Amino acid sequence: MINAKTKLCCIIGNPVKHSLSPLMHNAAYRALGLNFVFVAFDVIDVKTAILGLKSLNVAAIVVTVPHKIEVRKYVDQIDKTAEKIGAVNTIINNAGILKATNTDWFGAIKALKEQTQIKGKTVALLGAGGAARALIYGLKKEKVDAINVFNRNFAKAEKLVKEFRLKAAFPLHNLSQIRFCEIIINSTSVGLEPEEDKSPLPANYIKSNQIVFDIVYTPRETPLLKMAKKAGAKVVYGDKMVLYGGIKQFELITGKKAPKEVMEKILQVYSN
Numbered sequence: 001m002i003n004a005k006t007k008l009c010c011i012i013g014n015p016v017k018h019s020l021s022p023l024m025h026n027a028a029y030r031a032l033g034l035n036f037v038f039v040a041f042d043v044i045d046v047k048t049a050i051l052g053l054k055s056l057n058v059a060a061i062v063v064t065v066p067h068k069i070e071v072r073k074y075v076d077q078i079d080k081t082a083e084k085i086g087a088v089n090t091i092i093n094n095a096g097i098l099k100a101t102n103t104d105w106f107g108a109i110k111a112l113k114e115q116t117q118i119k120g121k122t123v124a125l126l127g128a129g130g131a132a133r134a135l136i137y138g139l140k141k142e143k144v145d146a147i148n149v150f151n152r153n154f155a156k157a158e159k160l161v162k163e164f165r166l167k168a169a170f171p172l173h174n175l176s177q178i179r180f181c182e183i184i185i186n187s188t189s190v191g192l193e194p195e196e197d198k199s200p201l202p203a204n205y206i207k208s209n210q211i212v213f214d215i216v217y218t219p220r221e222t223p224l225l226k227m228a229k230k231a232g233a234k235v236v237y238g239d240k241m242v243l244y245g246g247i248k249q250f251e252l253i254t255g256k257k258a259p260k261e262v263m264e265k266i267l268q269v270y271s272n
């Protein structure tokens with residue numbers, strides 16, 4: 001029951017209504033009998049939102065699209081990982097000090113490693129935003145051989161390649177190099193509402209010996225993953241990234257071991 005001692009956690013994003021974080025975290029709090037509640041806020045002005053949440057003494061703030069980069073300006077501390085990635089997705093209120101970190105890379109890499117080894121592989125990374133930065137950090141940590149970045153805004157792809165010393169940058173309409181990549185990862189928002197019927201690449205670019213990972217998770221079977229399955233490729237669902245990143249967030253927020261099965265069940269039921 002919510003009472004005067006309930007600790008408030010939230011997710012801020014825009015749009016945020018597709019997020020399964022509130023359902024997943026609340027189910028986990030209930031399973032462990034913790035006096036926490038997790039809500040979602042559609043936020044346009046990040047600065048006033050963070051200042052307000054800080055003065056309300058919230059326990060934690062999860063950050064999603066499009067605020068992961070800008071939010072860094074309004075926290076008190078940023079850990080080394082989030083600093084390196086250049087994007088924040090989790091903020092913990094530690095006795096009035098807002099400490100920022102990033103769990104996206106951890107969730108993504110754990111999800112990918114359930115299906116494939118990463119070491120020595122060549123990756124095609126679609127997108128060059130905050131999520132792409134977290135993926136690059138994680139892939140490099142796992143000693144990937146090469147990362148090619150494909151992005152609609154080519155200059156952004158080039159900037160990432162330079163900053164992280166990656167293999168090459170391509171505009172999203174020049175996909176010929178994809179056939180040489182063993183792992184294809186979509187970190188763009190194509191496939192997510194209002195573009196839920198679109199794929200970031202045409203079906204004929206996917207081969208049966210490739211692994212295709214879509215970080216979009218609502219719907220679970222995105223057009224890209226449907227195409228990949230049809231081509232006989234192995235797929236990695238985006239809800240696994242949310243699960244493993246969410247487990248890490250839960251443990252940072254509560255200091256308790258997360259109830260994985262409870263959280264996984266919520267994602268299975270609600271991401272379809």
Ligand code: ATR
Binds near residue numbers: 129188189
């Ligand atoms: P996130 O934190 O999820 O990465 P982001 O930083 O806003 O969010 O990045 C969104 C990514 O999706 C970007 O790579 C963006 O491409 P641009 O850099 O060209 O804007 C990509 N994206 C969004 N909508 C897209 C679309 N309709 N077609 C292709 N790429 C798109």
